[in-house]
Amino acid sequence: MNTAVIINLIIQLVAGxxxxxxxxxxxxxxxxxxxxxxIAGAIGGLAGGSWLAPMITAGAGAVAAGNAGLDLSxxxxxxxxxxxxxxxxxxxxxxxxxMLVGRAP
Numbered sequence: 001m002n003t004a005v006i007i008n009l010i011i012q013l014v015a016g017x018x019x020x021x022x023x024x025x026x027x028x029x030x031x032x033x034x035x036x037x038x039i040a041g042a043i044g045g046l047a048g049g050s051w052l053a054p055m056i057t058a059g060a061g062a063v064a065a066g067n068a069g070l071d072l073s074x075x076x077x078x079x080x081x082x083x084x085x086x087x088x089x090x091x092x093x094x095x096x097x098x099m100l101v102g103r104a105p
Contacts, residue, residue, distance in 0.1 A: 004074070008053070009046065011078040016045010016086030023087040023094075030094025040093045041086030048085010053077035 020041015024031040032040060056077035 008049070008074060008078045011075060012045045012049030012053070012082035012085075013042045014045070015079045015082030016043070016048065016089075017041040019083035019086030020044060020090035023090045027091070027094070030091055030098065032090065032094055032097065036093070037090055040090040044089025045082035045086040048083075048088060049078050049081035052081030052084060056080055
């Protein structure tokens, strides 16, 4: 694994954690707490970044195969993909948690 790929993964983790915590602050009913938002966001950031970043960088004219470099489009793709992925997974986990808590006796 080269340095650029590792840096993009770290960016996706951090952006995902930020996206998860941001969603938790905005939508209190789906807040998982700081640790829960951070963990769900980081996992979602990796997934979203891996899925969305190549599409974003391909649209910007960069090499989409694994974010080959550390150009601005690859970094932007990792930030956006990670943030969106983190927020989406945190929202999904928050909805499932709310549904399960609502069913408890």
